[in-house]
Amino acid sequence: MDSGYTTDDDVEKERVAPWYSRVSAAIAAMTHSFVSKKAQKAYTGSLFLLVASNCLAFLSVVAYAIFYYKFIPQVGLERVIHLQFGDEHPWGTARLDQGLVSLQSYDVALQLELPRTSSNIAAGNFMLDLSLISCSPTSASIGMNASTPAIAQSRRPGILTYTSPLVDTASQISFLPLYLIGWKREMEKLEVPMMEQVEFARGARNLPKCAYLKIESKEDMQFYSAKVRFRARFTGLRRIMYSWRLTSFVIFTGLFWNTSMLSMLAVYALLFAVSDLGSGQHGDLIKEEDQEDREETPIKEESRDDTLTPQDTSSETPSNESEKDIKREDEYEADEWNNWTSDSSQVRHSHQILTGRGGEPSRSFGAGTALERERAIMAELQRRRSYAL
Numbered sequence: 001m002d003s004g005y006t007t008d009d010d011v012e013k014e015r016v017a018p019w020y021s022r023v024s025a026a027i028a029a030m031t032h033s034f035v036s037k038k039a040q041k042a043y044t045g046s047l048f049l050l051v052a053s054n055c056l057a058f059l060s061v062v063a064y065a066i067f068y069y070k071f072i073p074q075v076g077l078e079r080v081i082h083l084q085f086g087d088e089h090p091w092g093t094a095r096l097d098q099g100l101v102s103l104q105s106y107d108v109a110l111q112l113e114l115p116r117t118s119s120n121i122a123a124g125n126f127m128l129d130l131s132l133i134s135c136s137p138t139s140a141s142i143g144m145n146a147s148t149p150a151i152a153q154s155r156r157p158g159i160l161t162y163t164s165p166l167v168d169t170a171s172q173i174s175f176l177p178l179y180l181i182g183w184k185r186e187m188e189k190l191e192v193p194m195m196e197q198v199e200f201a202r203g204a205r206n207l208p209k210c211a212y213l214k215i216e217s218k219e220d221m222q223f224y225s226a227k228v229r230f231r232a233r234f235t236g237l238r239r240i241m242y243s244w245r246l247t248s249f250v251i252f253t254g255l256f257w258n259t260s261m262l263s264m265l266a267v268y269a270l271l272f273a274v275s276d277l278g279s280g281q282h283g284d285l286i287k288e289e290d291q292e293d294r295e296e297t298p299i300k301e302e303s304r305d306d307t308l309t310p311q312d313t314s315s316e317t318p319s320n321e322s323e324k325d326i327k328r329e330d331e332y333e334a335d336e337w338n339n340w341t342s343d344s345s346q347v348r349h350s351h352q353i354l355t356g357r358g359g360e361p362s363r364s365f366g367a368g369t370a371l372e373r374e375r376a377i378m379a380e381l382q383r384r385r386s387y388a389l
Contacts, residue, residue, distance in 0.1 A: 052264060053257075060256040064249060072242055073101040077230040081213050083223055090221070091214040093135070094228055102202045105233045108132075108195035110213065113224035114160060115187050125159045126217035130194045130228070132208035151208045154194045161188060187224060197233060 033039060079094035100106070110128055114120050132152040163171070178184035200206050211228045215221065234242050241248045 053261065056260040056264070057253075057257055060253045060260065063256055064253045067252075068241065072234075072238055073104055073232055074099050075232050075242070079211060079228050081211065081226040081228055083213075083215070083226055089214055089216050090223065091212070092226060093213070094211045096132075096208055096211060096230075100200065100207050100230065102200050102207060104238075105197040105199050105235065106195070107193070107231045107233060108154070108198060109229050109231070110156075110158075110190075110192045110194055111227040111229060112158065112190045112192070113187055113226075114190065115185075115222055115224065116160065117222055119219050120160055120221050123217045123219035123221050125157045126215060126221060127155055128158050128192055128194065129153075129155045129214040129216065131212040133210050133212055134205065134208060135210040135212075151200065151206060152195060152198050156192050156194050158190055158192050160190070 077096070077099040079096060081092040081094045083090045083092040108130070110130060130153070131150040133150050172179070172186075175184055179186070200208070213226060213228065215223075241252075
């Protein structure tokens with residue numbers, strides 16, 4: 001039967017929140033640490049670090065590519081020499097442009113294509129004179145002048161491969177079908193090494209700009225073509241970077257990236273420290289200015305006896321108000337002491353009336369009534385004292 005009263009269990013049930021409210025509160029408590037200001041600062045710093053690291057990684061790759069292109073020279077350089085024939089020995093020049101670098105070793109060779117004619121076979125050994133010179137565009141077409149100094153020069157012999165008439169005839173008969181369809185020609189290709197590990201001194205004037213070739217022979221010779229080839233021979237760091245390209249790429253790119261990241265973090269820490277120091281100095285300066293203003297501002301003293309207007313009362317400082325409160329408490333305690341003294345005298349007077357002159361209680365008033373009144377007065381005085389304290 002419903003009594004109409006609300007019990008403690010009903011109040012407790014009303015205080016219990018619905019289940020979805022409790023779930024949302026639990027989720028909010030769990031996710032609070034992920035969306036707090038500290039977490040947001042951490043997210044911002046992590047995002048900045050990620051973007052900066054990616055940009056520095058891209059710059060490291062580009063920097064290594066530029067360094068590789070500038071530091072590793074062209075491995076092979078080949079130029080065609082157009083021979084000139086006349087009353088003298090065949091000669092020719094070729095422009096080298098900017099393909100060579102200083103302080104780099106090169107192997108230089110000549111590649112000649114000659115037909116196996118009777119005059120070439122009869123010439124036997126012939127001399128190849130190769131000079132690397134720093135020439136002008138006009139001298140390259142005219143030929144080497146006697147006054148032009150040679151940066152590097154070499155003379156090497158050359159000769160066609162000897163074959164007996166019987167072997168030569170047998171070879172021609174066996175390869176006759178190829179000769180007929182044009183897949184093979186009666187020619188020989190010679191490759192004569194002219195210089196090994198030649199190195200040029202530092203400076204643009206010490207790099208050759210032209211190659212001059214002169215062929216000396218007792219017999220008139222025929223040539224299909226002539227080429228000069230330069231082959232770089234790497235040593236030290238260049239050899240490592242050229243031979244192990246992927247490993248060098250990973251190592252040098254990682255070193256460049258790590259150096260960039262450390263430099264960026266050092267600059268960031270330095271700027272953060274400088275900003276903190278500047279803000280601290282600014283705060284100290286503001287405090288010093290406030291203190292100076294307080295010292296310079298005179299304090300007006302007023303007498304306590306002056307009557308305060310409502311405007312003066314509203315402009316009083318908290319310290320004056322606290323002093324007034326202390327004064328009021330002291331006055332209240334003094335008033336309470338005076339009231340207690342007067343009440344005590346009244347109690348004694350009433351006691352005398354009740355007891356009479358002889359000290360005995362009066363018959364018109366009961367002894368119990370006087371004692372109860374005295375106890376009530378003492379309790380009231382005690383209550384007033386405790387309230388004052």
